[in-house]
Amino acid sequence: MKFHIIAAKDMKILIRDHNALILMFILPMLLISVAGLALGGTFEDNIRIDVLVVDLDNRDLSKEFVQFLEDIDILDVDMESNEFAARDRVKNKEYGRLVIVPPGFTESIMTGQDTELLIISDPSEDSQNTVLEKIIEGYANRMSTYVVTIKTVTTYGVPTYDQEKVFDIIKVVDRFIASPPVAVVTQSSTTDTKDFSPFIQYVPGFAVMFLLLTCVEAGSVSLLKEQESGTLRRLVTAPISRSEIIGGKIASIFIRGFIQLSVLLLFGQVVFDLNLGSSIAAIIILISAVTLAGTGFGMLVAVLVKTKDQASSLSSMLVLTMSAMGGSWWPLFIEPQFMQDIAHFTITAWAMDGFYDLLIFDTGVSGIMKEVGVLLLMSMIFFWIATTRFKFE
Amino acid sequence: MTEALINDAIISIDKVVKRYNGFTAVDEISFNIKKGEIFGLLGPNGAGKSTLISILCCLFTQDSGKITIDGFDNIKDSIRIKNVIGVVPQEISLYPTLSARENLAFYGKIYGLSKKALHSRIEILLDMAGLTERADDMIQGFSGGMKRRINIAAALLHDPKILFMDEPTTGVDPQSRKRIYDTIVDLNKQGMSVLFTTHQMEDAQKLCHRIGIVDKGQLIALDTLTGLLELTGESDLIHVEAKDIPPNAVESIRKIETVQQVSIDEDSMTVQLLKGRELLVNIIDILISEGAKVEFINIKEPDLETLFLHLTGTKLRG
Numbered sequence: 001m002k003f004h005i006i007a008a009k010d011m012k013i014l015i016r017d018h019n020a021l022i023l024m025f026i027l028p029m030l031l032i033s034v035a036g037l038a039l040g041g042t043f044e045d046n047i048r049i050d051v052l053v054v055d056l057d058n059r060d061l062s063k064e065f066v067q068f069l070e071d072i073d074i075l076d077v078d079m080e081s082n083e084f085a086a087r088d089r090v091k092n093k094e095y096g097r098l099v100i101v102p103p104g105f106t107e108s109i110m111t112g113q114d115t116e117l118l119i120i121s122d123p124s125e126d127s128q129n130t131v132l133e134k135i136i137e138g139y140a141n142r143m144s145t146y147v148v149t150i151k152t153v154t155t156y157g158v159p160t161y162d163q164e165k166v167f168d169i170i171k172v173v174d175r176f177i178a179s180p181p182v183a184v185v186t187q188s189s190t191t192d193t194k195d196f197s198p199f200i201q202y203v204p205g206f207a208v209m210f211l212l213l214t215c216v217e218a219g220s221v222s223l224l225k226e227q228e229s230g231t232l233r234r235l236v237t238a239p240i241s242r243s244e245i246i247g248g249k250i251a252s253i254f255i256r257g258f259i260q261l262s263v264l265l266l267f268g269q270v271v272f273d274l275n276l277g278s279s280i281a282a283i284i285i286l287i288s289a290v291t292l293a294g295t296g297f298g299m300l301v302a303v304l305v306k307t308k309d310q311a312s313s314l315s316s317m318l319v320l321t322m323s324a325m326g327g328s329w330w331p332l333f334i335e336p337q338f339m340q341d342i343a344h345f346t347i348t349a350w351a352m353d354g355f356y357d358l359l360i361f362d363t364g365v366s367g368i369m370k371e372v373g374v375l376l377l378m379s380m381i382f383f384w385i386a387t388t389r390f391k392f393e
Numbered sequence: 394m395t396e397a398l399i400n401d402a403i404i405s406i407d408k409v410v411k412r413y414n415g416f417t418a419v420d421e422i423s424f425n426i427k428k429g430e431i432f433g434l435l436g437p438n439g440a441g442k443s444t445l446i447s448i449l450c451c452l453f454t455q456d457s458g459k460i461t462i463d464g465f466d467n468i469k470d471s472i473r474i475k476n477v478i479g480v481v482p483q484e485i486s487l488y489p490t491l492s493a494r495e496n497l498a499f500y501g502k503i504y505g506l507s508k509k510a511l512h513s514r515i516e517i518l519l520d521m522a523g524l525t526e527r528a529d530d531m532i533q534g535f536s537g538g539m540k541r542r543i544n545i546a547a548a549l550l551h552d553p554k555i556l557f558m559d560e561p562t563t564g565v566d567p568q569s570r571k572r573i574y575d576t577i578v579d580l581n582k583q584g585m586s587v588l589f590t591t592h593q594m595e596d597a598q599k600l601c602h603r604i605g606i607v608d609k610g611q612l613i614a615l616d617t618l619t620g621l622l623e624l625t626g627e628s629d630l631i632h633v634e635a636k637d638i639p640p641n642a643v644e645s646i647r648k649i650e651t652v653q654q655v656s657i658d659e660d661s662m663t664v665q666l667l668k669g670r671e672l673l674v675n676i677i678d679i680l681i682s683e684g685a686k687v688e689f690i691n692i693k694e695p696d697l698e699t700l701f702l703h704l705t706g707t708k709l710r711g
Contacts, residue, residue: 237450
């Protein structure tokens, strides 16, 4: 296999291209800094999720749950004592979401019984609903751990009426959850939300936008440049297969995109204290999936145009539109629902969903499987079209 | 080159056809190229030369017909063929921000050369190109002629048996052109077979053992230079540059008994005829009397351009 020779050559050319390096790293860093510092306050004011809560239990754990919701900055929590009145207020669109804590919620958990938290929401506010659902799912996961623990210990003889003993056990579980002993279990149990810092929006937002610009530049403009300069013809006449040539190109675009996205996220972490989540594996998987989709997109543009000048103008148009629609410049959930639906035809929207999952909700690998799956599907479709239609002559 | 070297066919082309969107770029061309031969494919732009050389380089395949290169079929054994051929494309197919040495190293690795062999070949080829001193400079700082020389060197890294060159002297200064000629002759002396396309008569006349003339996708003549020139007989070529050449003048010139071909461009006319020197005055008389403003006149002995005009009725250039 000789594809690595092509990839290494492309990387050497990149290192000497100061303009490309500025576009890849310096410009996005500047934009992230300016946008995050200048627009952060205005931006935070816009991200509010109203929620009405009916606490029909009104005991220790339900009160703790309400406090948990009130402690989250982006939630505006109001209480309502009457369930029917609360349902009417949501029906009348006075509130977008209603959370009902059932009677006996605390009792059920303490005795190891199944229970539920009910969310009633206005379907026209899908993104805000999703954010609330993820927050409550995080809390519910913790409660589920308690229930499972209690079910387990009662199986081995601890009586459920021995509340003191059960409480002691829960305290022990809490201590274990605070310092997770087994990653798979504790990742879901410690699901937590972060404050919606403007950098949670702008670091991945601009990083993804500039990644797409890089991928298109490397994928289409440089490929067409090779076509126009004759270097591609020369390669085709050498003893190297066409799939190795394309493989080399894909490898070089992927490497530069992966490095770019990683560096920009690390920049956000180091300079603006951006929390990238507790799972390194999750962030690497997401960066890889986004970069692969971007690489496919870059290759796709190469077969849609005939010259590198056409590629430059088409790519700017496509990337800027995708970035605006897909949530690079502002959060998707402030867009109307139909725009959010359209946005999910773009790489940007799925990438941003994935970054929100990790940066806000710290969902770990399991929380980003859907986004990663869609991004990989997109990349496969792009690669298939690009490789079957690309003309080497 | 000795006659002994020119014997068996190293390239065999049999009734090759290539069409693009209904246009026949190569139309049933058949010929052989002998081992150790410098073969020139001469023809105007768009004649089908580059298409044919692209097929021979395994860039794409023919629609019909058979091609054998060094005993390998170009469709079934393209990878084997690629190991015995070197290709010099018409464009400067080098990476401008890599040095001459880095460009050569990249292509050498693509050809699978070992580190030791690669180092040795690069030094030999840089010396051949006269660019050892500039080996570590980026290509973007080179003159057109220097780039051409590295462009050729990049095709020779794996010491191919056959070298294909597509318009190798396009856009180079006379000094670089001479250097390229010398390189081709030297390579040929070492036993390398060379096929190049050109629309420059000088290239074909100075280098080729045999010349094939291609027009509109067809091979219209193939022979040694001497053999081809014999086809024109004693023809001369009169080239006139004049403004406002009236159609009547052209008709009158065509009626002169010994005139074989008349070709008209915007502000020039080329006449192929026997006994050109004797009839030159008659032609000028006709032009001036019909109102043409004659600015320049040139009379040439038979050459490939004469031949091309003789065979096709059109000038080679343009």
